[in-house]
Amino acid sequence: MSNSFVLRADERGYNKILSTGATASYVGGHPDAFITRFSSFNFGEYQDGRPGFGRIRVFGDEGFHHAGCSYSMHPHHNFIICAFVLEGKLTHINTLGGLEDLGPGDYYAFCAGSGGLHEELNRYAEPMRAVYLWLLPDHLLLPPSYTRGHFDAAAGLNRITTLVGSDAGAVPISQDARVSRLLSDEPGVFRYRPRSTGHGVYAFVIDGTLRCDGTLLKRRDSKGVWGAEEIVCETGRGDTDVLFVETIM
Amino acid sequence: MTDDALKSWICLGCGFSYDEATGLPQHGLPPGTRWRDVPQDWVCPDCGTPKSRFEMVEIPYAEGQPAAPLAA
Numbered sequence: 001m002s003n004s005f006v007l008r009a010d011e012r013g014y015n016k017i018l019s020t021g022a023t024a025s026y027v028g029g030h031p032d033a034f035i036t037r038f039s040s041f042n043f044g045e046y047q048d049g050r051p052g053f054g055r056i057r058v059f060g061d062e063g064f065h066h067a068g069c070s071y072s073m074h075p076h077h078n079f080i081i082c083a084f085v086l087e088g089k090l091t092h093i094n095t096l097g098g099l100e101d102l103g104p105g106d107y108y109a110f111c112a113g114s115g116g117l118h119e120e121l122n123r124y125a126e127p128m129r130a131v132y133l134w135l136l137p138d139h140l141l142l143p144p145s146y147t148r149g150h151f152d153a154a155a156g157l158n159r160i161t162t163l164v165g166s167d168a169g170a171v172p173i174s175q176d177a178r179v180s181r182l183l184s185d186e187p188g189v190f191r192y193r194p195r196s197t198g199h200g201v202y203a204f205v206i207d208g209t210l211r212c213d214g215t216l217l218k219r220r221d222s223k224g225v226w227g228a229e230e231i232v233c234e235t236g237r238g239d240t241d242v243l244f245v246e247t248i249m
Numbered sequence: 250m251t252d253d254a255l256k257s258w259i260c261l262g263c264g265f266s267y268d269e270a271t272g273l274p275q276h277g278l279p280p281g282t283r284w285r286d287v288p289q290d291w292v293c294p295d296c297g298t299p300k301s302r303f304e305m306v307e308i309p310y311a312e313g314q315p316a317a318p319l320a321a
Contacts, residue, residue: 045263047302057261057304075295078264114314136306140257140266141314167309 001226002197004213005050009220012061013039013046025072028121033069037062040204054200054247055177058134061204061220064088064122073119076112078142080135080173082164083108084118084151084181084243086206088128094118098146105151109164109171113142125141129202131204132242138175147171156183160190160244176248184208184235184242192231192244200226200249203233208240258284259306262298266306271315 017023019033027035039046040059051057057079064070083090084107092100094110099155102108110118122128134209149171151163160169165178176199182190194201203212204222211234212223223233226249233242255269267273267287270282276294278287284305291300 042261051304074263076264077295078259078266113311114316134264136259136308138308139311139314140306141306141316142311 002213002225004057004215004223004225005214006215007040007050007222007224009038009069009218010081010234012220013037013043013049015039015045016024019068019069026074027065028070028072029068032067033064034175035062035064035069035071038220050106053202054226055136055175055244056133056202056245056247057136058084058132059202059204059245060132062130062132063119064090065130066132067123067125068121069128070119070121073118075115076110078114078137078140079112080137080175081110081118081175082111082133082179083110084133084179085164086131088122088126088127089124090128090130091123092118092119093121093145096144096146100148102148105153107151107163107171108146108148109173111137111142111145111174113137113144116144131206133179133245135173135175135247137173142174153182153183156181158184158186158188160192178246180244180246182233182235182240182242182244184240185238186235187237190233190235192233194228194246195231196230197227198249199246200224201228201231202245202247203231204243204245206241206243208238208242209236210234210240210242211236255281256284256305258305260293260296260298261302261304262293263296264295265295266304267303268315
């Protein structure tokens with residue numbers, strides 16, 4: 001018997017974090033820059049929602065506004081932090097030696113493990129939009145690591161492509177979880193099969209419309225399903241872009 | 250694990266992990282200090298997240314962890 005929850009776009013937590021005042025050391029780019037964050041799960045100032053899903057603890061739909069907008073260099077341990085760039089250019093800097101420019105389709109998995117610092121920066125006037133995903137790891141204080149990948153939109157058209165996880169070609173992480181993306185430009189039926197009925201799937205519509213497990217989801221809507229052998233997803237005419245995060249429950 | 254076993258708590262703001270077994274001696278919490286005995290106004294030393302936003306986790310350590318603390 002499967003279970004589910006639906007989270008509409010406007011039901012998510014929303015925070016606008018300024019680069020001035022109380023958050024000036026958190027967000028860089030004084031004085032104009034600010035970060036907008038829609039949180040699917042409790043995070044920071046937003047604590048009125050769901051605490052997480054499976055091993056997911058953070059799912060943030062974020063915008064970095066104005067040149068210099070950044071999360072200033074700060075420390076992490078343990079969490080597996082993934083970023084999927086949707087628009088604009090993200091400069092990611094980490095103390096493992098990474099200094100990277102990522103554009104739409106690019107993504108990374110940063111396993112903070114026994115410790116590392118990172119900075120997330122938009123150097124440009126155009127907004128940078130990205131999804132940030134945090135997963136609990138399967139071991140504490142792992143050796144930190146950083147791996148980047150790229151979603152080839154042309155190759156990924158009308159199929160579900162695994163971006164993060166143990167599948168060949170995906171960025172590996174130390175957790176029983178995987179992230180996939182579906183880009184569709186025509187009506188289609190896609191059957192997502194979790195590894196087991198003990199795995200749940202969080203489907204987030206980046207753009208377009210998706211009928212997911214019977215529910216019509218629109219742009220930035222999402223649905224979590226668990227206990228199911230198969231999750232039937234239908235796309236219509238027009239462009240649809242969906243992120244699926246599968247996690248052991 | 251029994252209810253009496255020493256547990257770990259992870260900061261939901263940054264991932265910093267507090268282990269009851271090792272405590273945080275440099276912050277005045279000797280090894281063995283139970284989470285319930287950590288002051289209520291204590292915050293994450295790495296990011297300032299309040300104690301209430303930590304989650305108890307039963308996740309095994311990576312090999313070789315926790316490492317022996319460096320000599321002062």
